[in-house]
Amino acid sequence: MGRVTERRRVVRIRDGALNTRSDTLVAEEPLEIRLGGKPLAITMRTPGDDFALAAGFLVSEGVVSRAEDVANIVYCAGATQNGSNTYNVVDVQLAPGVPLPDITLERNVYTTSSCGLCGKASLGAVRTTARWPIADTPPVRVTPELLAALPDQLRAAQRVFDRTGGLHAAGLFSPEGELLDLREDVGRHNAVDKLIGRALRNGELPLHRTILLVSGRASFELAQKAVMAGIPVLAAVSAPSSLAVDLAAETGLTLVGFLRGSSMNVYAGEKRLDLSTAAMAGEPAR
Template sequence: MGRVTERRRVTRVRDGVVSSRPDTLVAEEPLEIRLNGKPLAITMRTPGDDFALAAGFLVSEGVLGSADELRNIVYCAGATEDGHNTYNVVDVQLAPGVPLPDIALERNVYTTSSCGLCGKASLDAVRTTARWAIEDLPEAPVRLEPDVLSRLPDRLRAAQRVFDRTGGLHAAALFSPEGELLDIREDVGRHNAVDKLVGRALQQGRLPLRDVVLMVSGRASFELAQKAVMAGIPALTAVSAPSSLAVDLAAETGLTLVGFLRGTSMNVYAGEHRLALRTAAGRA
């Protein structure tokens, strides 16, 4: 298996004093995802939870929606000089009867650790492939308290174990509406961290994720909003800004989108009906 971290020697300069020492860095390696034996995508990721990453990626692409559509996921032998497996190629086998999507036949997709799918399709593509509407169940509507949301960034940061050693990882976490940490994944790419969360949920038969809040480090891009919508997640929160297309997607699908979540301050860009907000005058 690939390592989550690696050691490299670094020259340090502190107040004019130069020294040399080893430093711990987050590992970044390519992962090729194959579908029924055919190459589909390559993503740069931090090794670990590779099967969940592949499954979550296919949820985002509209290929998978439930665990019974997934036959299995296996590592393929890598091409190394000594014959050892690199663990950088996985093959996802669909269950019998599950149609092979056009994306496996018509294109190879390259993704990076920073931006997700390059040249991703527009809002229309998400609307036509999403399996679940982002809507609250009448018997259990999602209600979010701003003071609960304000505590999520600190809880996310406190749970980032690899970040403490490297300072170079993004994180994504699932919280309950009451602020309970349900799951967290770290990766060099924030979209990979979300795929790992969604993939684990698919493997455990928990999709759609109708009663959770997705919290991400950094900004809320269109790709992250798309992944939330495709997994049925009703709320996406981020410590930084969303993109304009992420806001458009949230508004069209009913996703609650919160950005600049820092301390008691936040901007609600869409789906404010799920937040227990009060006006400046104190009216509900």
């Protein structure tokens, strides 16, 4: 199994003084995801929770929705000179009767650690293929005060970040603000896939009564993953993209950005926020 962190020599300069030391860095390695033995995708990730990552990726792509849809996930032999396993290739076998998607035949997807799958054409596809429409979820009401407290909880639980400073985090919270699960990865979309994949394997999908919080920005692919997993609220500490806002508005996803301290922007789905304690200021919305 690959290591989450690695050590590298660094030249450190502080106030004009120079010395050399060993620094802890987050590990980044490629993971090839195969479906039924055929290459499907390659993503740059932090090793760990690879089976959950593969399962979550398939949920996001609309391939599986239940633990029973997956017959098996195994590591494949790597291509090292001595024949040892690199643990950088996983193969997912679907259960009998689960249709093999066209994506295995028509494309070989490469995703980086900063961006997953995205594209304007995917907007309508997500809306039509989501198995658990967000608009039909049981009512989830959260207060701005509850949302404001989540980033500190997420940061306090990031164990690897404390050692490296180079990891994104994704956390699942209950509507009461309890941290249910947290995953770290060099790619924020990988961290989300690991959360969703673990939920799939535990038989917990759809995640109707959860809040997804991500470090960094809220891109289209993160909104896509939330919708495909049935998550009604997505919050990010940075900005959303325009396509993420469009997807949230079309699907009923509550999308919150710039969640910093007591400040935040609600870009879509404000109906899930209890704003009774918030004072309105400025011009009324048009």
